[in-house]
Amino acid sequence: MSAPALDIRPGSGVSLAAFVGDDDTAAKLKNIANFHWPGAVIDRGSCHDAGSYLKSSPSPDLLVVDLDQSENPFEDLQPLAELCDPSTQVIAMGVVNDLALYKQFINAGVADYLVKPLSEEDLETALLAATFSDSSSGEQSGNAEPTGKLVVTVGSRGGVGASTVALNGAWLLAEEMGHRVALVDLDLQFGTAALSLDLVPSSGMIETLRQPDRMDSLFMSSAVLPKTEHLSVLAAEEDLARQLDLHGDGVGRLVEELRGSFDWVWIDLPRSLCHLHTSVLRDATNVHVVSDLTLAGMRDTMRIVNLFSNIGGDGEIGVIINHARRNKGMPRGEFTRGVGCKVLATLPDEPKALQAATVGKPLAQTSARGKFVTELRKVAIDIAPTVKEPRRGLFSSRKAK
Numbered sequence: 001m002s003a004p005a006l007d008i009r010p011g012s013g014v015s016l017a018a019f020v021g022d023d024d025t026a027a028k029l030k031n032i033a034n035f036h037w038p039g040a041v042i043d044r045g046s047c048h049d050a051g052s053y054l055k056s057s058p059s060p061d062l063l064v065v066d067l068d069q070s071e072n073p074f075e076d077l078q079p080l081a082e083l084c085d086p087s088t089q090v091i092a093m094g095v096v097n098d099l100a101l102y103k104q105f106i107n108a109g110v111a112d113y114l115v116k117p118l119s120e121e122d123l124e125t126a127l128l129a130a131t132f133s134d135s136s137s138g139e140q141s142g143n144a145e146p147t148g149k150l151v152v153t154v155g156s157r158g159g160v161g162a163s164t165v166a167l168n169g170a171w172l173l174a175e176e177m178g179h180r181v182a183l184v185d186l187d188l189q190f191g192t193a194a195l196s197l198d199l200v201p202s203s204g205m206i207e208t209l210r211q212p213d214r215m216d217s218l219f220m221s222s223a224v225l226p227k228t229e230h231l232s233v234l235a236a237e238e239d240l241a242r243q244l245d246l247h248g249d250g251v252g253r254l255v256e257e258l259r260g261s262f263d264w265v266w267i268d269l270p271r272s273l274c275h276l277h278t279s280v281l282r283d284a285t286n287v288h289v290v291s292d293l294t295l296a297g298m299r300d301t302m303r304i305v306n307l308f309s310n311i312g313g314d315g316e317i318g319v320i321i322n323h324a325r326r327n328k329g330m331p332r333g334e335f336t337r338g339v340g341c342k343v344l345a346t347l348p349d350e351p352k353a354l355q356a357a358t359v360g361k362p363l364a365q366t367s368a369r370g371k372f373v374t375e376l377r378k379v380a381i382d383i384a385p386t387v388k389e390p391r392r393g394l395f396s397s398r399k400a401k
């Protein structure tokens with residue numbers, strides 16, 4: 001089992017009840033529950049049994065219901081909507097492999113629909129993903145919400161995936177966890193944030209960054225590109241023939257402005273500009289150095305960590321290893337011992353999924369349950385353990401009416 005055990009503090013209320021139709025799935029669930037949800041209720045049973053359980057017990061945070069015996073799975077699940085708490089995340093499973101049915105479940109507020117047979121790994125990934133988007137655990141009250149925090153992602157080398165990490169991390173924070181996020185791509189000539197999200201790049205950024213006094217609300221409203229209700233982007237595609245002549249003050253001022261309007265400002269910082277933006281690095285709550293498993297990657301991760309410490313950065317700095325399987329050049333253990341900072345995540349090589357995600361939608365949207373996003377989600381949860389406007393539970397919208 002790859003994922004670390006969940007942190008189940010007394011009173012956090014994380015609980016799991018599962019009613020499944022076959023011994024194999026029940027055994028796998030028990031293994032997973034022993035690790036993450038000790039004390040979970042895992043029974044052989046059906047939707048009907050889940051209903052009986054809910055009539056006599058408090059609604060769990062996570063409910064797994066097997067519909068393998070149902071002729072009308074969607075209809076059969078409906079009665080549970082009246083019985084379980086709106087905050088309960090429901091994972092349905094069954095043997096019908098049908099996209100229309102899957103969409104019906106998701107639209108109704110079911111966290112996931114899984115088609116059997118399932119590997120233990122698939123089950124674990126789905127349960128953790130539902131838990132992480134769950135609004136019900138005690139930590140996620142939304143009251144002590146930080147505002148205007150700053151995350152900086154920087155690659156140790158070119159092409160290691162720093163922009164991919166920044167884009168998907170910002171997306172998870174905004175779309176899954178409900179924070180207002182501004183993603184700022186500081187690679188003003190070659191950046192990919194606007195392109196990846198199918199946005200028209202902001203204009204006039206260079207002029208304004210050169211003259212920070214011009215950074216008024218008019219500029220901000222024209223430069224900030226809204227992608228979704230929660231996620232906005234600042235990104236340019238400046239003429240390659242131009243000399244940029246930037247100095248750090250403009251970006252410092254930009255970040256200050258954004259921190260006043262957004263809960264999180266997520267900066268994708270080109271590594272060649274670290275020297276210009278030391279104030280951004282110093283003020284960051286979290287700095288993520290993305291690296292591959294190469295000697296050069298290790299050396300330059302160490303150099304960025306040293307720079308951060310030398311400029312008096314007091315946020316948290318850690319390394320995210322990307323393309324983990326592609327780079328067999330250096331053993332992970334050796335890399336980890338050498339970099340001198342915490343390894344926050346190890347992201348796998350997922351070329352197919354990333355290729356499919358290039359049409360204006362990030363991987364976090366198109367492959368939310370894939371390993372890459374699952375691992376990155378843990379980093380996002382680590383920096384922002386609260387959920388502002390969480391996904392709701394099964395049929396909660398109906399119950400709210």
Ligand SMILES: Nc1ncnc2c1ncn2[C@@H]1O[C@H](COP(=O)(O)OP(=O)(O)OP(=O)(O)O)[C@@H](O)[C@H]1O
Binds near residue numbers: 155163164187322347
């Ligand atoms: N885990 C991964 N698996 C497969 N492909 C990946 C992975 N991570 C990133 N990529 C791909 O690698 C390429 C480079 O990624 P990205 O632009 O994020 O890197 P970067 O570090 O920001 O590069 P640059 O130095 O140019 O800013 C992209 O095509 C991206 O889709």
Ligand SMILES: [Mg+2]
Binds near residue numbers: 162163268
């Ligand atoms: Mg980049």
